Amino acid sequence: GxxxxxxxxxxxxxxxxxxxxxxxxxxSSTYLYWYKQEPGAGLQLLTYIFSNMDMKQDQRLxxxxxxxxxxxxxxxxDTQTGDSAIYFCAEAxxxxxxxxxxxxxx
Amino acid sequence: DAGVIQSPRHEVTEMGQEVTLRCKPIxxxxxxxxxxxxxxxxxxxxxxxxxxVPIDDSGMPEDRFSAxxxxxxxxxxxxxxxxxxxxxxxxxxxxxxxxxxxxxxxSGTRLTVV
Numbered sequence: 001g002x003x004x005x006x007x008x009x010x011x012x013x014x015x016x017x018x019x020x021x022x023x024x025x026x027x028s029s030t031y032l033y034w035y036k037q038e039p040g041a042g043l044q045l046l047t048y049i050f051s052n053m054d055m056k057q058d059q060r061l062x063x064x065x066x067x068x069x070x071x072x073x074x075x076x077x078d079t080q081t082g083d084s085a086i087y088f089c090a091e092a093x094x095x096x097x098x099x100x101x102x103x104x105x106x
Numbered sequence: 107d108a109g110v111i112q113s114p115r116h117e118v119t120e121m122g123q124e125v126t127l128r129c130k131p132i133x134x135x136x137x138x139x140x141x142x143x144x145x146x147x148x149x150x151x152x153x154x155x156x157x158x159v160p161i162d163d164s165g166m167p168e169d170r171f172s173a174x175x176x177x178x179x180x181x182x183x184x185x186x187x188x189x190x191x192x193x194x195x196x197x198x199x200x201x202x203x204x205x206x207x208x209x210x211x212x213s214g215t216r217l218t219v220v
Contacts, residue, residue, distance in 0.1 A: 033208060042110075042197055043149075045208035088149060094162075096141075098148030 004089055006097035013105045018076040020100045022089035025070065029091040032065065034074045037086045037099070046074070046087070079104055112198050112212035119219055124186040127215045130179055131200030139209065140173055140183050141197040149197075155181065188219045 004024045012018045024032070030051050035043040049056045049063045049072070056063045062075040076083055079102075086099040111130040119125050131138050139154040153163040155175045163173070170189070175181040185192055195216050199209040 035211075042211035042213045043199070043209075044211070048208060094151060094154070096149045096151065 004091060004097040006087075006089060006100045008098065009101050009103065011103040011105060012079050014079060014081060016079055018074075018079045018083065018102055020074045020076075020087050020089075020102065022072040022074075022097050023070055024072065024089075024091055026091050027067075027070065031091075032063075032072050033090045034061075034063065035088040035090065037088065039085070043088065076102075081106075110198055110200050110210050110212035112196075112215050114215060115213065116216045117218070119188055119217070121189055121219055122187045123219075124184065125188045125192075125217060125219075127183040127196050127198075127217070129181045129183070129198030129212060131181070131198070132210055133179065135200035135202055135210070136178070137201040138175060138181050139199040139201070140181070141199065142167075142194045143197060143214070144194045152183070185217075188217075190219045193218050 004022060006022050010018060010020055031048050033048040034046040036046045037043045047058050047061055047063055049065050054065055060077045064073045072089055074087060081104050084102060084104050086101045088099045089097045110132055113128045117125060137156050140152040141149055142152055143149045150165055152165045153173045154161055158175045158178055171185055173183045183196060195214045197211050197214045199211045201209045
Protein backbone atom coordinates (compact mmCIF):
# COMPACT_ATOMS: atom_id res chain seq x y z
CA GLY A 1 0.00 0.00 0.00
CA UNK A 2 0.94 3.63 -0.10
CA UNK A 3 3.32 4.72 2.60
CA UNK A 4 5.69 7.50 3.55
CA UNK A 5 8.65 6.85 5.84
CA UNK A 6 10.77 9.22 7.86
CA UNK A 7 13.37 8.90 10.57
CA UNK A 8 11.89 9.84 13.94
CA UNK A 9 14.76 12.01 15.20
CA UNK A 10 17.59 14.16 13.86
CA UNK A 11 20.08 15.95 16.07
CA UNK A 12 22.34 18.70 14.67
CA UNK A 13 24.52 21.45 16.04
CA UNK A 14 23.42 25.04 15.74
CA UNK A 15 24.85 26.53 12.58
CA UNK A 16 25.21 23.19 10.80
CA UNK A 17 22.97 22.01 7.98
CA UNK A 18 20.07 19.66 8.71
CA UNK A 19 18.93 17.11 6.19
CA UNK A 20 15.60 15.40 6.78
CA UNK A 21 14.80 12.45 4.56
CA UNK A 22 11.58 10.88 3.42
CA UNK A 23 10.80 7.91 1.19
CA UNK A 24 7.45 7.33 -0.45
CA UNK A 25 5.80 4.62 -2.46
CA UNK A 26 3.17 6.31 -4.62
CA UNK A 27 4.90 7.10 -7.91
CA SER A 28 1.86 8.99 -9.16
CA SER A 29 2.32 11.78 -6.61
CA THR A 30 2.14 15.12 -8.36
CA TYR A 31 3.12 17.22 -5.39
CA LEU A 32 5.14 16.48 -2.29
CA TYR A 33 5.02 18.70 0.74
CA TRP A 34 7.02 19.56 3.82
CA TYR A 35 5.22 20.79 6.93
CA LYS A 36 6.64 22.09 10.19
CA GLN A 37 5.08 21.65 13.59
CA GLU A 38 6.43 23.70 16.46
CA PRO A 39 5.81 22.57 20.05
CA GLY A 40 2.18 22.96 21.02
CA ALA A 41 1.17 24.31 17.62
CA GLY A 42 -0.53 23.08 14.49
CA LEU A 43 1.21 22.29 11.25
CA GLN A 44 2.32 24.97 8.84
CA LEU A 45 3.24 24.49 5.21
CA LEU A 46 6.96 25.02 4.68
CA THR A 47 7.36 24.25 1.03
CA TYR A 48 6.32 21.88 -1.72
CA ILE A 49 7.81 20.52 -4.90
CA PHE A 50 6.23 19.43 -8.15
CA SER A 51 7.04 15.92 -9.25
CA ASN A 52 8.60 17.22 -12.47
CA MET A 53 11.26 19.12 -10.50
CA ASP A 54 14.47 17.78 -9.02
CA MET A 55 15.23 20.67 -6.72
CA LYS A 56 13.60 23.70 -5.22
CA GLN A 57 15.33 26.32 -3.13
CA ASP A 58 13.66 28.83 -0.86
CA GLN A 59 16.04 30.88 1.28
CA ARG A 60 17.57 28.46 3.80
CA LEU A 61 15.44 25.55 2.59
CA UNK A 62 16.41 23.22 -0.24
CA UNK A 63 14.13 20.39 -1.33
CA UNK A 64 15.61 17.56 -3.38
CA UNK A 65 13.47 15.00 -5.17
CA UNK A 66 14.81 11.74 -6.57
CA UNK A 67 11.88 10.25 -8.44
CA UNK A 68 13.76 7.11 -9.39
CA UNK A 69 14.41 6.21 -5.77
CA UNK A 70 11.20 7.87 -4.53
CA UNK A 71 13.24 9.88 -2.09
CA UNK A 72 12.55 13.39 -0.88
CA UNK A 73 14.78 15.47 1.35
CA UNK A 74 14.64 18.80 3.09
CA UNK A 75 17.88 20.60 3.79
CA UNK A 76 17.94 23.49 6.25
CA UNK A 77 21.09 25.56 5.99
CA ASP A 78 22.56 27.28 9.05
CA THR A 79 20.18 25.56 11.43
CA GLN A 80 18.93 27.79 14.24
CA THR A 81 17.23 27.06 17.55
CA GLY A 82 14.01 28.34 16.03
CA ASP A 83 14.12 25.44 13.60
CA SER A 84 13.45 23.00 16.45
CA ALA A 85 10.23 21.31 15.44
CA ILE A 86 8.77 18.17 13.95
CA TYR A 87 8.93 18.05 10.18
CA PHE A 88 6.40 16.06 8.17
CA CYS A 89 6.54 15.07 4.55
CA ALA A 90 3.33 14.27 2.71
CA GLU A 91 2.04 13.24 -0.68
CA ALA A 92 -0.86 15.34 -1.90
CA UNK A 93 -1.72 15.94 1.73
CA UNK A 94 -3.32 12.59 2.19
CA UNK A 95 -0.45 10.36 3.18
CA UNK A 96 1.84 11.42 5.94
CA UNK A 97 5.15 10.38 7.35
CA UNK A 98 5.30 10.01 11.12
CA UNK A 99 7.41 13.16 11.38
CA UNK A 100 11.07 13.81 12.14
CA UNK A 101 11.86 15.67 15.32
CA UNK A 102 14.73 18.06 14.72
CA UNK A 103 16.81 18.65 17.84
CA UNK A 104 19.30 21.51 17.88
CA UNK A 105 22.38 21.22 20.04
CA UNK A 106 24.11 24.45 21.12
CA ASP B 107 -8.54 35.62 7.88
CA ALA B 108 -8.66 33.88 11.26
CA GLY B 109 -7.43 30.61 9.84
CA VAL B 110 -8.85 27.21 10.71
CA ILE B 111 -10.52 27.43 14.11
CA GLN B 112 -10.83 24.42 16.35
CA SER B 113 -12.56 24.11 19.67
CA PRO B 114 -12.02 23.32 22.39
CA ARG B 115 -8.23 23.64 22.66
CA HIS B 116 -8.16 21.16 25.51
CA GLU B 117 -10.69 18.56 26.58
CA VAL B 118 -10.45 16.24 29.53
CA THR B 119 -13.22 13.71 29.86
CA GLU B 120 -13.98 10.49 31.62
CA MET B 121 -13.99 7.17 29.85
CA GLY B 122 -17.39 6.40 28.40
CA GLN B 123 -18.40 10.00 27.86
CA GLU B 124 -19.22 11.48 24.48
CA VAL B 125 -16.72 13.95 23.08
CA THR B 126 -17.40 16.41 20.28
CA LEU B 127 -14.62 18.30 18.58
CA ARG B 128 -15.41 21.25 16.36
CA CYS B 129 -13.80 22.84 13.37
CA LYS B 130 -14.44 25.95 11.32
CA PRO B 131 -12.49 25.86 8.04
CA ILE B 132 -11.20 28.85 6.17
CA UNK B 133 -13.98 30.52 4.23
CA UNK B 134 -13.90 29.44 0.60
CA UNK B 135 -11.99 26.24 1.22
CA UNK B 136 -13.90 23.26 -0.09
CA UNK B 137 -11.91 20.41 1.45
CA UNK B 138 -11.72 19.59 5.13
CA UNK B 139 -9.58 17.01 6.87
CA UNK B 140 -9.50 15.51 10.34
CA UNK B 141 -6.20 14.14 11.63
CA UNK B 142 -5.14 12.49 14.86
CA UNK B 143 -1.63 12.79 16.23
CA UNK B 144 -0.15 10.50 18.86
CA UNK B 145 3.41 9.78 19.91
CA UNK B 146 3.08 6.13 18.95
CA UNK B 147 1.52 6.54 15.50
CA UNK B 148 2.42 10.04 14.42
CA UNK B 149 -0.07 11.89 12.25
CA UNK B 150 -2.96 9.88 10.85
CA UNK B 151 -5.66 11.02 8.47
CA UNK B 152 -9.06 10.06 9.85
CA UNK B 153 -11.47 11.40 7.27
CA UNK B 154 -11.77 14.08 4.67
CA UNK B 155 -14.64 15.94 3.08
CA UNK B 156 -14.93 17.64 -0.26
CA UNK B 157 -17.79 20.09 -0.72
CA UNK B 158 -19.24 18.84 2.57
CA VAL B 159 -19.37 15.24 1.38
CA PRO B 160 -17.25 12.57 3.11
CA ILE B 161 -14.85 11.21 0.51
CA ASP B 162 -12.69 8.80 2.46
CA ASP B 163 -13.31 7.68 6.02
CA SER B 164 -11.06 4.63 5.91
CA GLY B 165 -8.83 6.17 8.55
CA MET B 166 -11.57 6.33 11.16
CA PRO B 167 -10.41 3.82 13.73
CA GLU B 168 -13.72 2.43 14.94
CA ASP B 169 -17.46 2.90 14.81
CA ARG B 170 -17.15 4.95 17.97
CA PHE B 171 -15.80 7.72 15.75
CA SER B 172 -18.07 9.73 13.50
CA ALA B 173 -17.66 12.98 11.59
CA UNK B 174 -20.14 15.33 10.01
CA UNK B 175 -19.99 18.44 7.91
CA UNK B 176 -23.49 19.93 7.81
CA UNK B 177 -22.34 22.99 5.90
CA UNK B 178 -19.26 24.54 4.35
CA UNK B 179 -18.29 26.39 7.51
CA UNK B 180 -18.54 23.74 10.19
CA UNK B 181 -17.51 20.19 10.93
CA UNK B 182 -17.59 17.96 13.99
CA UNK B 183 -15.71 14.86 15.03
CA UNK B 184 -17.52 12.84 17.65
CA UNK B 185 -16.27 9.99 19.80
CA UNK B 186 -18.91 7.99 21.61
CA UNK B 187 -18.08 6.35 23.96
CA UNK B 188 -14.59 7.69 24.52
CA UNK B 189 -11.74 5.48 25.74
CA UNK B 190 -8.31 6.31 27.23
CA UNK B 191 -6.59 5.18 24.03
CA UNK B 192 -8.39 7.97 22.18
CA UNK B 193 -6.20 10.47 24.00
CA UNK B 194 -4.38 12.43 21.31
CA UNK B 195 -4.21 15.78 19.59
CA UNK B 196 -6.85 16.08 16.89
CA UNK B 197 -6.18 18.46 14.03
CA UNK B 198 -8.54 19.87 11.49
CA UNK B 199 -7.23 21.25 8.21
CA UNK B 200 -8.83 22.86 5.20
CA UNK B 201 -7.75 23.37 1.65
CA UNK B 202 -8.97 24.83 -1.62
CA UNK B 203 -8.82 21.27 -2.88
CA UNK B 204 -6.83 22.13 -5.95
CA UNK B 205 -3.87 19.93 -6.69
CA UNK B 206 -0.76 21.46 -5.24
CA UNK B 207 -2.54 23.71 -2.81
CA UNK B 208 -1.26 23.29 0.69
CA UNK B 209 -3.42 22.73 3.66
CA UNK B 210 -3.98 25.12 6.52
CA UNK B 211 -4.14 23.48 9.90
CA UNK B 212 -5.94 24.49 13.04
CA SER B 213 -4.13 24.60 16.35
CA GLY B 214 -5.55 21.25 17.37
CA THR B 215 -7.62 19.92 20.24
CA ARG B 216 -5.73 18.03 22.92
CA LEU B 217 -8.02 15.29 24.16
CA THR B 218 -7.34 13.42 27.37
CA VAL B 219 -9.63 10.57 28.32
CA VAL B 220 -9.18 9.38 31.88
